[in-house]
Each structure stands twice: as structure tokens, then as C-alpha cells.
Amino acid sequence: MAAFLLAVPGAVLAQAGPDGRGDAFAGGQMVRGTVTGVGADRLTVKTEEGDVYQVSVSQNTRVIKDRQPLKIADIKAGDGVGAMGVMDAPTKTLHAVFVAVIDAEQVKKAREGLGKVYITGKVTAIDMDDARVTVMRPDHVSQVIQADEGTSFRRGGRREQAATNASPAAGANAGSESITLADVKVGDLVMGRGAVKNGLFVPVELRVMDASAQGRRRGAFATSAGSTNGDGSESTK
Structure with a gap:
């Protein structure tokens, strides 16, 4: 899931918490897609529909891969992500509280x-x-x-x-x-x-x-x- 990452539903959501329902926090929104750019405090993510979002990451954002903590610097273009947080619609920026990462090879598979x-x-x-x-x-x-x-x-x-x-x-x-x-x-x-x-x-x-x-x-x-x-x-x- 590309926005849905063509199947990330399980891969990403299962990492969100022990009950697999980490996307259910009150008022939260989600962006799923493929990373096209990585900055010091943000990711550029392209969805399956072709929409491009900025995912803003702070020191309070939980970033994980395979259920382990991950640094934003270790995320690469082509990786799949599912990010949850608060959306600033006019700027298409998601202020993330949680980001789950799937490496590019898994997305391809x-x-x-x-x-x-x-x-x-x-x-x-x-x-x-x-x-x-x-x-x-x-x-x-x-x-x-x-x-x-x-x-x-x-x-x-x-x-x-x-x-x-x-x-x-x-x-x-x-x-x-x-x-x-x-x-x-x-x-x-x-x-x-x-x-x-x-x-x-x-x-x-x-x-x-x-x-x-x-x-x-x-x-x-x-x-x-x-x-x-x-x-x-x-x-x-």
C-alpha cells in the first residue's frame, strides 16, 4: 500500500500494538504509501493514487520496523510506511505519532x-x-x-x-x-x-x-x- 502498500494493512497495523489496532486512536488519520524522500524530521510519501504527503516526525514519534525502534535516517526511498497522526489538510502534512516501516524488498514481494x-x-x-x-x-x-x-x-x-x-x-x-x-x-x-x-x-x-x-x-x-x-x-x- 503505494498507499495501501498493496497489502501493508497487516504488516503495518500488526506492528502498531499488541492488539494490531494501533490506527484506532481518537481523531487520528493515516497515510500509507511509498517513501520518495527522507529529511531530518520528515518523510515524503506517495500514495497509490499518486497523492504526495509530508509526514512530520518529532522526538515523540514512535518509529518502528519489524517491531523494533528505527531512526528516521535509516528509512530509505522505496520503503513502505504507514503513518498515523494529525493531518494538516491544507499543507498535506501528517504530524505523526506513529510510523511503521516495511523495507522496499518486502513491498516488492x-x-x-x-x-x-x-x-x-x-x-x-x-x-x-x-x-x-x-x-x-x-x-x-x-x-x-x-x-x-x-x-x-x-x-x-x-x-x-x-x-x-x-x-x-x-x-x-x-x-x-x-x-x-x-x-x-x-x-x-x-x-x-x-x-x-x-x-x-x-x-x-x-x-x-x-x-x-x-x-x-x-x-x-x-x-x-x-x-x-x-x-x-x-x-x-
Whole structure:
């Protein structure tokens, strides 16, 4: 996520705190994208839509990578970031309280895996007869995914597991509920890992979050600005 970093949802948000919900602080806004410039106290970030933001970093900003503290000087152009803070809209400057960083190689890997080893996006159509769901991915590609007898569906959960992970984090399903394809609605955000079979992506597990809940979690952050450690699986399983 590019703004959504094409799957950063899980990778970035999982680093935000033990419950994976670090973007939920009151009044907060988020910018996700690719670093195009690094200064002494700010980052220039370009979103998937092509918007450019300045992310202002102070001594009180928590900057982490792989759950470890990181100096701003160690961030490089091409890295993916998810920054949370207070937005100054006229200057397109986010005064960050938290910045999570994903290195450029991980971002590249996530982009390459989208639609092949994991899926994330917004549901635009559902074919109950053929058990198929059409998803608009964060890279603006529409993809049809196929559920089969091995696909499980879950709604919610304590944290969104990164799609590119081989297995869910401990407690990843805590607070989630088992659902069926009939419970999935157009407008829901879905994420999950799987594989391509007979030309269609087949998820092993598809985790669902309804659009209204997603909007509350992200505050003012727009959906598309946010995909990838993906379904992350931003990170589902």
C-alpha cells in the first residue's frame, strides 16, 4: 500500500500494538504509501493514487520496523510506511505519532504476491451459484476469487494476520466468528491467503470486515489509500 502498500494493512497495523489496532486512536488519520524522500524530521510519501504527503516526525514519534525502534535516517526511498497522526489538510502534512516501516524488498514481494498467494480488497459482486466473489484490489485491479470446500470464512478478529505469513499469529482468531459465503456482502473488505487453481484464486481462509467497521477503525483514512505483509494478513491469514 503505494498507499495501501498493496497489502501493508497487516504488516503495518500488526506492528502498531499488541492488539494490531494501533490506527484506532481518537481523531487520528493515516497515510500509507511509498517513501520518495527522507529529511531530518520528515518523510515524503506517495500514495497509490499518486497523492504526495509530508509526514512530520518529532522526538515523540514512535518509529518502528519489524517491531523494533528505527531512526528516521535509516528509512530509505522505496520503503513502505504507514503513518498515523494529525493531518494538516491544507499543507498535506501528517504530524505523526506513529510510523511503521516495511523495507522496499518486502513491498516488492507483497505486490508480486497480490492475487497469487493472497488477496485483499473490497467486494464488488457475489455469485452464490458458483461460489465466486469479485474483489476490487488496492491496485485497482478487479479479480474474481473462487471459494471451494477448503475455504473457511471468518468475520472480525483480534488482529488482522498478514496474508503473506505461512500461519496465523497466536490468538489471531480471538474475537472472530465463523461465517459462510452467504454472510459476505458487497462493500465488505476481505483478505486472505491461498493459491491460484485453474486460473482463479482460491482462498484457504477469507477474513471479512464490513465497510462501516473498517471506516471506524481507520478514522478518516480512505479505503484505497490503503494494500500488503498483506491481508495482511494491511493482515489476514
